[in-house]
Amino acid sequence: MTYKRIISIAVLFFLPLLCGCSQLGWRVSGNQGDSVSTTIADQERRFAGAMEFLRSGNEQATRDLLERVVEGPPINGVTDEALFRLSVLYLRDDGGKGTVRAMELLDRLKKEFPISPWAHQAAPLGLYLAGVKTLREQRREVKILKELNLSLSRDNREMRQSMERLKSLDLELEQKIKR
Numbered sequence: 001m002t003y004k005r006i007i008s009i010a011v012l013f014f015l016p017l018l019c020g021c022s023q024l025g026w027r028v029s030g031n032q033g034d035s036v037s038t039t040i041a042d043q044e045r046r047f048a049g050a051m052e053f054l055r056s057g058n059e060q061a062t063r064d065l066l067e068r069v070v071e072g073p074p075i076n077g078v079t080d081e082a083l084f085r086l087s088v089l090y091l092r093d094d095g096g097k098g099t100v101r102a103m104e105l106l107d108r109l110k111k112e113f114p115i116s117p118w119a120h121q122a123a124p125l126g127l128y129l130a131g132v133k134t135l136r137e138q139r140r141e142v143k144i145l146k147e148l149n150l151s152l153s154r155d156n157r158e159m160r161q162s163m164e165r166l167k168s169l170d171l172e173l174e175q176k177i178k179r
Contacts, residue, residue, distance in 0.1 A: 040075055047078050054085070063089050070105070080113040084122050099136075103129050 050065035066089070069082040087105035090098040106126045113119050 040073075040078075043069055043072050043075055043078055046072075047082055050082070050085075059089055059092070070108075074112055076113065076116070080109055080116040080118045083109040083113075084118040087122070087125070099129055099132060103133070 046065050046069050050062045050069065053059075053061040053065065063086065066082045066086040070079060070086060072079070083105050087102040087109070090102040090105065092098060093101070103126065106122045106129070109116070109119050109122050110126070
């Protein structure tokens with residue numbers, strides 16, 4: 001056998017093994033129920049791209065890429081940081097919906113990555129957001145109570161006016177009876 005023939009046989013023998021080994025542990029099926037798989041390297045590239053967009057100030061592109069990262073398979077060191085950063089980005093949304101989404105992401109971070117440094121950093125933020133949520137609920141209750149109080153005040157005024165009319169009618173009736 002010649003040297004080239006030995007190398008050819010070795011390549012033909014080892015190539016399928018190398019391809020199979022390179023995918024072992026690096027291919028995981030996506031979360032979205034489709035047949036497309038996402039590699040860990042793809043997830044890491046998306047995360048790195050999101051960080052570049054964040055550095056350049058493009059928050060929407062950052063959010064889009066981070067959403068794709070957190071929808072993919074959980075990867076220590078990538079998904080946990082993406083969950084934390086995405087929750088912080090959602091805090092800028094108005095109307096309280098961003099706060100709700102941020103809390104959902106922080107809860108997921110705490111549940112899926114309890115020993116992650118990002119989960120430890122997220123703990124005080126989660127407590128703060130829970131306090132904000134409580135304050136919003138209390139404001140909503142105060143607003144409802146003010147509206148109820150206003151309604152009761154109107155009802156009370158109407159009842160006083162009705163009582164005054166009844167008194168005057170009662171006085172008129174007494175005067176007619178005396179005559």
